[in-house]
Amino acid sequence: MKLVTAIIKPFKLDDVKDALRTLGVAGMTVSEVQGFGRQRGHTEVYRGTEYTVDFVPNVRIEILADDEDAPEVARVIVEAARTDKIGDGKVWLVPVDDVTRIRTGEMGHDAL
Amino acid sequence: MKLVTAIIKPFKLDDVKDALRTLGVAGMTVSEVQGFGRQRGHTEVYRGTEYTVDFVPNVRIEILADDEDAPEVARVIVEAARTDKIGDGKVWLVPVDDVTRIRTGEMGHDAL
Amino acid sequence: MKLVTAIIKPFKLDDVKDALRTLGVAGMTVSEVQGFGRQRGHTEVYRGTEYTVDFVPNVRIEILADDEDAPEVARVIVEAARTDKIGDGKVWLVPVDDVTRIRTGEMGHDAL
């Protein structure tokens, strides 16, 4: 079992979600994050004082997937989230020992 | 060392927290997430226009635990978070190489 | 490849960010979390009724780093985030199979 984690631009969430649905992904968990990287932040000005905000708003997507599906899931995300602009984000895989569906107690593949 | 991650319903957080305390878990980290899965979202209407919101508000709990305790921690969460309704969420385990307590620099078990 | 995750105090974020920059870390992802642990929360009072808030606001930092750099990254965070007060937080490492930069499709080290 793998946990596919992706950091993408907020306005790309819809496309990614739809792409994953088409792929047959049953579920995902999303959260708001702030990103720091090559893409610069922006400057704000309050009463003549400049503030540099280094962070850019991003969205984190987490998807539990079977080992064999995980790479495909990652590939689909990369495709759907791509704008070819600096700041598009990252996708990575983390090994997962074990998943349980709280409602049923099912484990592994059945828990997805 | 393992990282136990759980996605649960927000109103279950109290029960889960108390259950983990009783189990002797010393700490945890919680964050707000949006979930997408079998449980459908809801519909909003603004001036006659319908919007479908696919996401449901969930809470993510992360607990660092010793390898031997991890399964028990997961079990307790599943028990406490269960409502037998679709959308109860998931629990999973991820292997952790190494933990450090910032304050003291202690590592491994002592860092918890 | 490793994912270095740190839970730190919000007001330490700037110091940690600058320290990591100096170290040459190219990017990171940050999110707001609520922490529960040795550090107690606080009490709020509304119209004479006391509420105990167990959680304290923290910040989660996630950094993808090469296996060899990861420990150093963790060390720098520990140094920069330390206030020697209870509640300083934790840093841990998780193994990562694979990273892709969405923009370019580059993988592994080049994706950072």
Next chain:
Amino acid sequence: MDSGNTAWVLVSAALVLFMTPGLAFFYGGMVRSKNVLGMLMQNFFCMGLVSVLWAVAVFSLAFGKDVGGGLVGDLGFGGLRHLTGAAVTLPGYVGVFALSVPPLAFVAFQLMFAVITPALITGAIADRMKFSAWALFVGLWLVVVYAPVAHWVFSPQGWLFKRGALDFAGGTVVHINAGVAALAVVLVIGRRRGWPGEGMAPHSLPLTLLGTGILWFGWFGFNAGSALGANALAAQALINTHMAAAAAMLGWLLVERVKGGHATTLGAASGAVAGLVAVTPCAGFVGTFSAIVIGFAAGVVCFLAIQMKFRFRYDDALDVVGVHLVGGILGSLLLGLFADKAVNGLGADGLLFGGGLALLGKQLLAVAATLVWSFTVTFLLAKAIDATIGLRVTPDQEAEGLDVTQHAEAAYALGDFGSMGRLGS
């Protein structure tokens, strides 16, 4: 017709109307974010339904020609007929009570009182009432409870008015009336799930303080406008209103500190409102110093009163009983002590101003009559609605919140998800 008096009454009507949104924010800030729209809607809806019913019949029931016994008015002014222009005289408003403003100005001013009175109840039943049930309740309650009580106390033909019970701006008609009605509905609808164990912290105290500011501002129209003219009495009522609010804030904060706690912003806001409630019946009948005493007393007493709900386990969510019922009774009775004819010749002298117990007795009667009628009728009304369409949302709806389940809306979308929604279902 006096243009200055008319200007003041028109402004006062506007100020009192503004209080209902103010109340909505005062309450709305105190509920959890999933219920804030439900709260705002229950209040704003009163601005809609109550106004139309007022025009159709309720003004006439309250201020129309008495049908006998000073119990209720007739329907002669139904549809607000015969009120255009300045000519017409309202029944009872003759001699010393003669109006120096256009009748429609008086109609509008009084209407705004009718709008906010049922709105006060929303604080008690927060987070759990079906919107359809609320809509039905407001319409019926206005007719069977508000109209008669307003007639008894405000109309010079009313039986309590005739007996000399004093209520300058609505201590009985507005606050006791709404406060005891709130208690009745709470007893029928029951507690919020999770109360009192679960934390239900206010979701936005700045919103509550905004409401407080608007209420304080609007209350000048409420109380000083009740002088129905721009004169020395209005000035006295205005300063009394302000002083009572100020002293009550200090009183409430003082108790908070004495009980070993912090002085809270919600306490400052709540105290001010408690003072405004208590001074409402007194504003035009007492002197400045008396107003300070009344306000201070209200701050202390209401703070203690809201702790009752934990003892008796009724879930008066935002303390309508503790603030409006208790504050209203306190003010109405203290008027029996502090009333001073030197301030208002049409008033009376209270116990402390050489008037003996006479006035206090009348005040007790007015309070008792309002309590009994409002509680009984409201209780039956709530029971009836509960038995028919049902008062309360389902447990799942209560957990999800009123905003989404009753109104299909979310109060806030502060995050910037592209997908906070998608067109079509």
Next chain:
Amino acid sequence: MDSGNTAWVLVSAALVLFMTPGLAFFYGGMVRSKNVLGMLMQNFFCMGLVSVLWAVAVFSLAFGKDVGGGLVGDLGFGGLRHLTGAAVTLPGYVGVFALSVPPLAFVAFQLMFAVITPALITGAIADRMKFSAWALFVGLWLVVVYAPVAHWVFSPQGWLFKRGALDFAGGTVVHINAGVAALAVVLVIGRRRGWPGEGMAPHSLPLTLLGTGILWFGWFGFNAGSALGANALAAQALINTHMAAAAAMLGWLLVERVKGGHATTLGAASGAVAGLVAVTPCAGFVGTFSAIVIGFAAGVVCFLAIQMKFRFRYDDALDVVGVHLVGGILGSLLLGLFADKAVNGLGADGLLFGGGLALLGKQLLAVAATLVWSFTVTFLLAKAIDATIGLRVTPDQEAEGLDVTQHAEAAYALGDFGSMGRLGS
């Protein structure tokens, strides 16, 4: 000079000024959080630029001595010269129209109308207009569109006023004028990226409801203040205004329910505003019952009208066309049916009050004239600005939001990151 009338007009000026922030919050709550400051700024900026231009020349163009044909005023009052003190008489304001308030009170009152009229347009072009383009647009539009139309309809020397077209407080001058101008600008600037597919849910409905409360409150000054005195007519206008808002709220909510949906808080707010718009031309010319009918009709019609934009694919973001243009036309024409001389001797009798079709014809003329002039000139103006400095932000700026790109600010910083910013760049 009558002190009571003066007090009322001064208060009304203040109330109408307060409506522009109210409008800003009404609209601001409906946009996404990345554009709220852009929206607030477009509105507040009108309070700045319009006021100064008003003093320099626009008041004079609107209410100065007619240059002939009732088309526009001269510059005799440029810089608000000759208006200090109570002596001066404004051209046309003689006989039955003679002012009983200081001329500067009238100048201030009318100014507040000029401030809010262009501000109404911001709702239609939300989320995509360059601030510099907006600033330029407002200044030019005020001179070439607002000034003449105000002269035609409001000034007793205006050609439409002279023909007997009635507009008590701005149905044509304010609402139709702004509404059709909004349509023109929308057609030039185009749709928001992602509309209509992508979800663009309101970011803070409590903010929108705050705006609604302020608008309702301020509208008493807008309509009842237009009586220019504190008298029975003002009282009638005030109650009409309130009743129309109330009935419109009920009408809108009713349609929502009938169409099988929920009664929404945004619907209650939108309905109330629709009613306030529709009653604006009628407030001082119709009876209370008529106001209720007009309001109710507005609630129903405007709800249906805003659905048009999906059919015709124009992105009137916050429904300025559906509410202000349609509501303004509705009110102006219904006045042709419901006007009643018994309410206002200076008015006329509408079709239903024995006046035949005469008034309706005049109203049609006024509506048509306003539509044609405002649409044509505004369209050309928008095209000209687009061709020169450009109307619209870049796609990237639109995606990032107006707040950061146009004003270098963030509306909210609710999280508590130490690093929400760092001094210096």
Next chain:
Amino acid sequence: MDSGNTAWVLVSAALVLFMTPGLAFFYGGMVRSKNVLGMLMQNFFCMGLVSVLWAVAVFSLAFGKDVGGGLVGDLGFGGLRHLTGAAVTLPGYVGVFALSVPPLAFVAFQLMFAVITPALITGAIADRMKFSAWALFVGLWLVVVYAPVAHWVFSPQGWLFKRGALDFAGGTVVHINAGVAALAVVLVIGRRRGWPGEGMAPHSLPLTLLGTGILWFGWFGFNAGSALGANALAAQALINTHMAAAAAMLGWLLVERVKGGHATTLGAASGAVAGLVAVTPCAGFVGTFSAIVIGFAAGVVCFLAIQMKFRFRYDDALDVVGVHLVGGILGSLLLGLFADKAVNGLGADGLLFGGGLALLGKQLLAVAATLVWSFTVTFLLAKAIDATIGLRVTPDQEAEGLDVTQHAEAAYALGDFGSMGRLGS
């Protein structure tokens, strides 16, 4: 007594009271979310404490019978005795200064000035003052600083008033007085930890703009109400107030653009307030055009003035010095140039209106006297409090925020954690 004048003064009192919540939101939006309740509380608390002290003694000290030398009033009106009804005459208010409104209306109106003046100081000491210290400070400052200065300048018996120094609505008494006091307290309490390096971005600019809207609205009562009647002078003051705010907004935004930056919403809001401050002493003494010039100058000058704090390293958190002190001085001195007897016969002619340097000299004296007294006494007062109970919260409390540490409250709970709290400790 004139009913129209009374209506206007009562409304103005209400408007000025509303300014204090407005100020609270104006400031509250600018602080970080962990300190917003602390800010709101410091302001709302003034509505409580100042009002009661006003009744007890401060009104009398400011407007009571002069004890000699025009320095301060006696305690004859302590407890607001002898002020009920319309009979009594206030010392000095005779002849051309005779009041045409009930004395209590004047008392209430002046009270609202006393409430907001100390509240202005909160902007400077934001985020770091102990609430108990603030409470103590306000009470003492009102008596030892505000009361005498108000007597000197406002009371016809005051020594500065007698010398012919002009201050229509509080340029010296309110703005210079609060502004220089703010500077004194800042010098004693010191900088916020992390200032100026660390980012301290406003947590809610919409809240700040709400405050701006309320302030602008209320300022009509502040300045035009100071005419103490509904007449041509009030109308002039109202339009001057509005024009100055508008021109100042444009001035501020212009400087922002000229300096190569964006036009910001906070800039628009700040500019408007700067204009309102500067026109306060001038409102009833200058013509419309002069008001525009004064406002524009204020927008430019105050923007530049707030940059001083970085040069001199004093942490005037929300620029009370830059806006109120500098703006107040600017307005008071420009009055020496622009005052025009044609506008107000009780005023004087300034340098540009043939009055020579006489008035300017008097204005300089009034400014200097206020600066010296207010700064010195406030500095000593702050030192004394710091030496006794301490002015400042601990570093840990400052880091955690005033809301939780001073008031045991959280401003917002927008997330929907079931466990944002649990009953009991």
